[in-house]
Amino acid sequence: MEEKPVTDKLVTGADWEPLIVAFFCNWCTYTAADLAGVSRMGYDPNVRVIRVMCSGRVDPQFVLDAFAHGADGVLIGGCHPGDCHYVEGNYKTLRRYHLLRRVLADLGIEPERLRLEWIAASEGEKVAKTINEMVEQVRALGPLRLSRRFREWDAELASLEAEVKRGEEVAAHV
Numbered sequence: 001m002e003e004k005p006v007t008d009k010l011v012t013g014a015d016w017e018p019l020i021v022a023f024f025c026n027w028c029t030y031t032a033a034d035l036a037g038v039s040r041m042g043y044d045p046n047v048r049v050i051r052v053m054c055s056g057r058v059d060p061q062f063v064l065d066a067f068a069h070g071a072d073g074v075l076i077g078g079c080h081p082g083d084c085h086y087v088e089g090n091y092k093t094l095r096r097y098h099l100l101r102r103v104l105a106d107l108g109i110e111p112e113r114l115r116l117e118w119i120a121a122s123e124g125e126k127v128a129k130t131i132n133e134m135v136e137q138v139r140a141l142g143p144l145r146l147s148r149r150f151r152e153w154d155a156e157l158a159s160l161e162a163e164v165k166r167g168e169e170v171a172a173h174v
């Protein structure tokens, strides 16, 4: 059975709403998001939060998978530099973040769709503000529709393969 993007409803039609997948570190940003919720600081409901034990646990593949499965933006939240519970997990995150932004740009995807923020457990207001800003930024960029782009890239590849094959056939008859 063909796997359907979980966000089908969000990515199709005129009623498109941006979908943001957020990977939040358990020790800081996730707690801050919890605090924001408990303190009734409103943040946009278009975000789906995934708790990880450290921002360094966010494999670049997680980010690419989120985009491939319908996310329009990905937000990573981690402890401030020097505060990571695993010493240098967030430094790894920072390096991966810059690498990923370059990869996204090479794929023709706006790097602004990926954001990294250091947000401590006490910064409920900052997490709410960051989520709201990101939703608005991605709304301005429009839908990503990466699954559609995959189909276009597959079609391009198929046509290139056919062209190469035709060239080989012509060469074989010369």
Ligand code: FES
Pocket (backbone or CB within 6 Å): 025, 026, 027, 028, 053, 054, 055, 056, 077, 078, 079, 083, 084, 085, 086, 087, 089, 090
């Ligand atoms: S424990 Fe929070 S970023 Fe590493």
